[in-house]
Every structure is written in C-alpha cells, then in structure tokens.
Amino acid sequence: MAEHDPERLHQKLREFAERFPLFRLLGVELVEFRPGYARTLLPLRDDLKNANGMMHGGIIATLIDITITQAMLMTDEYQRVRETRGSLTSVDLRVKYLRPLSSGHAVCEATIPHLGKRISHANAVVKSAEDKPLAFGDSTILITLGDAPAPK
Amino acid sequence: MAEHDPERLHQKLREFAERFPLFRLLGVELVEFRPGYARTLLPLRDDLKNANGMMHGGIIATLIDITITQAMLMTDEYQRVRETRGSLTSVDLRVKYLRPLSSGHAVCEATIPHLGKRISHANAVVKSAEDKPLAFGDSTILITLGDAPAPK
Amino acid sequence: MAEHDPERLHQKLREFAERFPLFRLLGVELVEFRPGYARTLLPLRDDLKNANGMMHGGIIATLIDITITQAMLMTDEYQRVRETRGSLTSVDLRVKYLRPLSSGHAVCEATIPHLGKRISHANAVVKSAEDKPLAFGDSTILITLGDAPAPK
Amino acid sequence: MAEHDPERLHQKLREFAERFPLFRLLGVELVEFRPGYARTLLPLRDDLKNANGMMHGGIIATLIDITITQAMLMTDEYQRVRETRGSLTSVDLRVKYLRPLSSGHAVCEATIPHLGKRISHANAVVKSAEDKPLAFGDSTILITLGDAPAPK
Numbered sequence: 001m002a003e004h005d006p007e008r009l010h011q012k013l014r015e016f017a018e019r020f021p022l023f024r025l026l027g028v029e030l031v032e033f034r035p036g037y038a039r040t041l042l043p044l045r046d047d048l049k050n051a052n053g054m055m056h057g058g059i060i061a062t063l064i065d066i067t068i069t070q071a072m073l074m075t076d077e078y079q080r081v082r083e084t085r086g087s088l089t090s091v092d093l094r095v096k097y098l099r100p101l102s103s104g105h106a107v108c109e110a111t112i113p114h115l116g117k118r119i120s121h122a123n124a125v126v127k128s129a130e131d132k133p134l135a136f137g138d139s140t141i142l143i144t145l146g147d148a149p150a151p152k
Numbered sequence: 153m154a155e156h157d158p159e160r161l162h163q164k165l166r167e168f169a170e171r172f173p174l175f176r177l178l179g180v181e182l183v184e185f186r187p188g189y190a191r192t193l194l195p196l197r198d199d200l201k202n203a204n205g206m207m208h209g210g211i212i213a214t215l216i217d218i219t220i221t222q223a224m225l226m227t228d229e230y231q232r233v234r235e236t237r238g239s240l241t242s243v244d245l246r247v248k249y250l251r252p253l254s255s256g257h258a259v260c261e262a263t264i265p266h267l268g269k270r271i272s273h274a275n276a277v278v279k280s281a282e283d284k285p286l287a288f289g290d291s292t293i294l295i296t297l298g299d300a301p302a303p304k
Numbered sequence: 305m306a307e308h309d310p311e312r313l314h315q316k317l318r319e320f321a322e323r324f325p326l327f328r329l330l331g332v333e334l335v336e337f338r339p340g341y342a343r344t345l346l347p348l349r350d351d352l353k354n355a356n357g358m359m360h361g362g363i364i365a366t367l368i369d370i371t372i373t374q375a376m377l378m379t380d381e382y383q384r385v386r387e388t389r390g391s392l393t394s395v396d397l398r399v400k401y402l403r404p405l406s407s408g409h410a411v412c413e414a415t416i417p418h419l420g421k422r423i424s425h426a427n428a429v430v431k432s433a434e435d436k437p438l439a440f441g442d443s444t445i446l447i448t449l450g451d452a453p454a455p456k
Numbered sequence: 457m458a459e460h461d462p463e464r465l466h467q468k469l470r471e472f473a474e475r476f477p478l479f480r481l482l483g484v485e486l487v488e489f490r491p492g493y494a495r496t497l498l499p500l501r502d503d504l505k506n507a508n509g510m511m512h513g514g515i516i517a518t519l520i521d522i523t524i525t526q527a528m529l530m531t532d533e534y535q536r537v538r539e540t541r542g543s544l545t546s547v548d549l550r551v552k553y554l555r556p557l558s559s560g561h562a563v564c565e566a567t568i569p570h571l572g573k574r575i576s577h578a579n580a581v582v583k584s585a586e587d588k589p590l591a592f593g594d595s596t597i598l599i600t601l602g603d604a605p606a607p608k
Contacts, residue, residue: 008466009511022208022328023200025177047173050221056174057242058214065210069202090209091395091423091444093551094246096577096596098570119395119446121552122591133570136577138594140395140444140552243547243575243596246398248444250418265334266402266437271398271598273440273549288425290442292400292547292596293356294575325503326512351477354525360545362518377541386608393529394513398550423569 006074010034013073026059034093039068043105053132054100060126061095063108064137067094068122071110077120079144086146091119096136104129104143110137118143162186168181178211190222195257200248206252207286210272212270214248215260216289220274221244223262224243229272229295238298243271248288256281262289270295310378314338317377330363331368340416342374347409358404359438364398365413366428368441370395372426374416381424381447391451395423400440408433414441421449462530465597466490470530482515484522492568499561510556511590516582517551519564520593524549524578527566533576533599542602547575552592560585566593574599 006049014087017023017030026048031039040137042048042055042063050056051094080087114121124137162185166225169182183191187279194200196213202208204218224240226229233240259279266273276289314337321327321334321356335343346352346359346367354360376382383447385392411431419424428441466489466492473479473486479586482504487495498511498519506512535545565582570577578608580593 016203020202020203022211025199032157043181047177049174051168051172052239056214056217057245058210059174060216061213061245061247062208065213071243074505087204092246092248093209094244095213096244096594097242098572098577113592114552117553118448121554122295125172136569138552142446144422180395217393248418250420250425266439268402270600273402288417290400294598296574318505324507326505328490329503353478355472356543360518360521361549362514362521363478365517365521365549365551366512366514369512384541388590391508394553396550396552397513397517398548399517400548401546442522 002017009074017070023066026062027064030070033070033074035074035076036071036115038067038110040067040070040108041105041106042108044101044103051078052100054102055106057095057097060097060106060135061093061137063106063126064110064124064135065093067108068137068139069112071112071122071143072120072122075112075115077115083144083148084146085148086144089142090143091140091142093136093139096142097134097135098136099132101134102127108135161226162267169222170303175218178214182222183259185222185226187226187228188267189224189262189265189267190219191259191261192222193257193259196253196255202217204252206254209247209249209256212249212258212287213245213289215258215278216247216262216276216287217242217245218292219262219290220289223264223274224272224293227264227267229267232297235300236298238296239302241294243292243294245291246289249286250288251280251286252279253286257273258286269287313378316405321374322394328335330366332367334374335411337374337378338443339380340375340419341380342414343433344371344374344412345409346412348405348407352390356404358406359410361399361401364401364410364439365397365441367410367430368399368414368428369394369397369443372441372443374426375416375426376445377412379419380417381419384449385447388450389452390448393446393448395444395446397443398441399425401438402440403438405432405438410438465530473526477533482518484519486526489526491530491532492527493525494523494566496523496526497561498535498564500557504549506590508551508556511557514553515576516553516562516591517549517593518589519582520551520566520580521546521549521563521595523564523566523580524595527568527578527595528597529578531568531571533571536601537597537599539604540602541604542600545598545600547596547598548579549595550593553590554592555584557584557590562590575601
C-alpha cells in the first residue's frame with residue numbers, strides 16, 4: 001500500500017506541510033523530518049514580535065508544537081493510529097524560555113525520547129541562526145488506537 | 153504623572169493592543185483587563201487550525217501567553233518595572249489541553265495567583281463560546297527591576 | 305455491595321492510610337477526604353529538611369502526590385477503575401515553590417478541576433500553619449479501565 | 457583558599473551527604489558528582505512504595521530534586537552564590553513518569569543543560585537497575601547573588 005511506502009508518505013506529508021494554512025500564515029518552513037525527528041525554521045517578522053521587539057513566546061510555543069507533531073508523523077506508532085483511525089492528542093505543551101530572539105530566524109528540532117503504547121514524550125530545542133539555544137520545549141502525547149480493522 | 157493615572161494607562165494599553173501586529177495577524181481581541189486579570193477572545197479561522205480542523209495547540213498557547221502578559225501590565229509590580237526600566241521575562245509557559253475547538257471562538261481569562269518580588273505565577277483558562285473548558289495554562293514570570301531612579 | 309457504600313469505602317480508605325508505610329515514614333496525616341478533594345498535614349522534622357533547614361522540595365512534592373491520589377480515590381471514575389481492575393497512573397507531577405517552610409507544619413489541599421474519561425487534571429496547594437501559600441502543584445492522571453466485567 | 461580547592465570541596469560535600477538526615481531516612485546513596493552532573497541511587501523498600509507496590513511517585517520526585525541540587529553544588533555559579541552568601545532556589549520541579557519500579561533500585565542522573573546568570577535549567581533521568589527509563593525530571597533554579605564581598 002502507498003501509505004506504507006515511507007518515501008511516498010514522506011513526500012505526501014511534505015506537500016501537505018507546504019500548503020498548510022498555519023505554516024503559511026506564520027512562515028514556518030519544514031526543513032527535514034523522519035520518524036522521531038523533525039527540524040523547522042521560522043524567520044522573524046514584525047508581526048511575530050512581542051512588545052519588546054523579540055519573537056513572541058507564543059510563536060515559539062507554536063513552532064515547538066508544530067515541530068513535535070511533525071516528528072511523530074512518520075513513526076510506526078502514528079502509522080498504527082492512521083490505519084485504525086485512532087487519534088494522537090497533545091495532553092500538554094511546555095516551553096522554557098532561555099534567551100530572546102531579536103532578528104534572523106529560529107530553528108526548532110524535535111525528538112521523541114519516549115514512545116510508549118499510550119503516552120509518548122517529545123522534546124524540542126529552539127536555537128538562533130547562530131546556534132544559541134532560545135528555548136526548550138516538551139510535550140506529552142496521548143495515543144488512542146481506533147476501532148478500524150488494520151489493513152492486511 | 154500620566155503613567156500613574158490608571159485610567160490613562162488603561163487607555164494607552166488598549167490602544168497599543170488594538171494596533172499590535174501579532175494581535176492583528178491572529179485576530180486576538182482584548183475584551184477586558186485590569187491589574188491581575190485579563191480576558192481575550194480569538195475567533196477560529198481556517199489558518200489557525202491543525203490538520204484535524206481544530207484550533208491549533210500553539211495558537212491556544214499564544215492566546216494564553218498574550219492574556220497572561222496583559223494581566224500583568226497594570227499591576228503595581230509592573231509599574232515599578234516600567235519606572236526603573238527593568239524587565240518582565242517569561243521563564244516558562246505550560247498548556248494542558250482538555251478539549252478541541254472546532255468552531256466559534258476561544259475565550260481566555262488570566263489571573264495572577266502569586267505576585268512575588270522576583271517570581272510571579274500566572275494562571276489561565278481557555279473556554280469555548282459555550283463555556284466549556286478547552287485548556288488550562290500557567291506561566292512563571294521573572295521580574296527584574298532596572299537601575300533607573302524611581303520618579304518622584 | 306460494600307465497596308459501593310461511600311461511608312464504608314471512606315472508612316476503609318482512612319484505615320488503609322493510617323497504616324500506610326510511607327505515611328508513617330514521613331508523618332503524613334490524612335485530615336479529610338471526599339470525592340475530588342483531600343486535605344493532608346505534614347509536621348516538619350529535621351529529617352525532612354534541606355541543607356538550609358527548610359522543608360525539602362521533594363518532600364513537598366511527595367505530600368502533593370499523596371494528597372492528589374487521595375482526592376481521586378472516592379470519585380466515580382476511580383470506582384469504575386476499581387471495579388474493572390483497571391489502573392490510575394500519574395503521567396506527571398509538577399510543583400511550583402513559592403516560599404520555604406522553616407517550622408510548624410505544611411497543609412496540602414488537592415482538587416480535581418478536570419475529570420475526563422481518559423485524562424484527569426488535579427491541582428494542589430500547600431500552605432503553612434499560618435495559611436501562607438508555600439507551593440502550587442498539579443498532576444496529569446491517565447485512567448485505564450480494565451477488562452473485568454462490571455459488577456451488577 | 458580551602459573552599460576553592462575542588463578536591464576538598466568535593467570531599468566536604470560527600471561527607472555532608474553521607475550524614476544528611478533526609479538521605480539516611482530514605483536510603484539515598486550519592487554515587488558520583490562533579491560540576492553540572494550527579495548520580496544517585498535509591499534501593500526500593502516497602503515504606504517507599506505506593507499502594508500498588510511500586511516506588512512512590514513522590515519518592516522519585518524527591519530523588520530527582522536531590523540529584524539536581526547535587527549537580528549544581530560544584531558549579532562555578534554556585535561557588536559565587538556561596539561566596540556572596542546568596543541563595544539558590546528551586547522555582548519548580550517537574551517529573552514525567554514512564555514506568556513503575558517494583559523491585560531493585562532506582563538510579564538518577566542529573567545534568568544542567570542551561571546555566572544562566574539568574575535562571576538555570578536542570579534535567580534528570582531515573583532508570584531501573586536494568587537501565588530502563590522510569591522517569592524524566594526537570595527543574596528551574598533561580599540564582600540570587602548576595603551582598604557579601606567576594607573573597608580575594
């Protein structure tokens with residue numbers, strides 16, 4: 001089946017991301033992703049700044065949430081969710097802010113240090129173009145398999 | 153002094169919010185704010201949705217961050233920060249997702265249950281138009297007074 | 305059935321708590337509990353202090369975890385877990401430290417602001433004998449029903 | 457000066473840990489520590505268990521808090537705190553529970569991925585004797601320098 005072919009799935013997911021309205025609204029670029037890993041990039045613009053002229057904390061949180069989701073999409077666990085028409089739900093999201101970003105762009109990398117059957121834990125780090133850490137993020141994800149029969 | 157007059161400060165902050173680029177990008181409306189409390193509203197649009205058609209978790213995080221900041225702006229603690237040219241920094245932001253939002257708008261209310269000299273703790277709750285809780289949020293804020301002499 | 309009788313269940317749970325080894329090790333007293341609420345008390349002793357002579361942060365975390373569990377035990381959701389031989393799992397625990405405690409005792413109150421079918425969110429506050437807030441706590445709890453047939 | 461000699465400081469801190477009442481109450485062993493890193497060990501005993509016979513979540517939180525503190529004690533930042541009679545305060549502590557521990561012992565390792573001037577972020581992982589991850593932990597630490605003159 002097409003969906004089992006990792007290259008085709010990767011290509012479909014990339015095209016989906018390129019057209020995705022929220023990515024276009026904010027300017028998020030999907031740089032790279034594979035099972036359990038994703039890297040995105042977000043150039044700073046005036047309408048993504050807080051009142052101090054730095055990238056807004058909520059926008060950094062959004063970038064982390066987006067990147068963590070992208071790191072989940074190609075895992076085997078998510079493949080099972082897709083096949084059984086189950087769901088993947090963010091239970092929470094946390095961001096620790098280390099340094100502000102005043103210009104250039106933010107790069108976010110997400111990994112999945114714990115992929116459980118029901119609960120997975122994802123981590124993320126956001127860095128500046130100069131590779132300075134700007135924020136750490138983490139998210140707890142609930143995996144619910146659906147009732148649809150698995151494909152043969 | 154003008155900045156000490158709460159009504160004028162309130163008016164200035166409201167005008168600032170109405171012109172604020174990120175608020176306009178996302179469509180955030182500032183409904184009400186006073187020292188230690190703020191309420192905002194965000195209508196759901198297609199470009200604020202995740203791949204399941206629900207309001208994106210990062211956008212909910214952004215709404216929480218915005219509302220918590222607004223709840224801090226009229227506190228006496230923030231007035232001291234402003235006078236001494238100090239700074240208010242979000243140390244972290246956390247969101248717990250309870251229910252998805254598929255239509256209508258999200259309302260966010262923020263309060264400040266602990267206003268310390270150096271660390272403050274803010275809480276937020278996001279609800280649907282039907283008053284169903286969608287998310288809980290909290291943030292730790294670091295207050296740093298500046299070196300500028302306090303006005304007489 | 306005996307387990308359905310709230311008074312008998314309450315009595316059994318109280319006796320269990322009084323004999324519970326960890327409660328005895330630390331000196332935790334169960335003051336009051338009902339569905340969705342619990343209050344405990346912990347006198348400060350030298351072997352519960354950190355190097356600065358204050359109640360240790362880990363001990364405060366333990367008191368919060370204990371009290372949150374106690375607030376879950378009499379809920380209908382937990383009754384279903386018990387009947388079906390399912391499980392209640394802490395996904396996480398978070399503590400925000402506001403003030404140190406140097407003498408007297410800590411009182412902890414826990415509530416359950418969101419009781420979902422799969423995920424519940426609990427909150428706690430720890431105060432001094434003088435009613436000063438010492439810490440805020442929260443925990444995410446995963447509810448898994450078992451396969452045992454429900455009793456008639 | 458003696459306090460500047462890392463070997464003597466290490467020896468003093470180890471002796472302090474071995475006599476420390478809370479370590480003795482719970483049975484915490486300090487295995488290894490150096491600037492920015494610490495490893496501890498805690499054998500499971502009946503009075504450290506929850507009602508399901510697993511190591512109590514609060515005890516795991518306590519082990520994480522202890523180990524993170526130990527990883528801070530030999531950093532240069534903490535040396536400055538000590539010299540100026542300042543303070544090191546845990547702003548928060550978070551634990552994510554991955555698996556229960558039913559026998560043997562828990563090993564905790566802490567690192568400090570971000571050592572800022574005012575805020576530091578520490579991480580920890582707890583594993584079983586078989587090296588299975590049991591919990592992830594993190595803590596935000598506020599550094600406040602004191603007014604005492606720095607030694608020459």
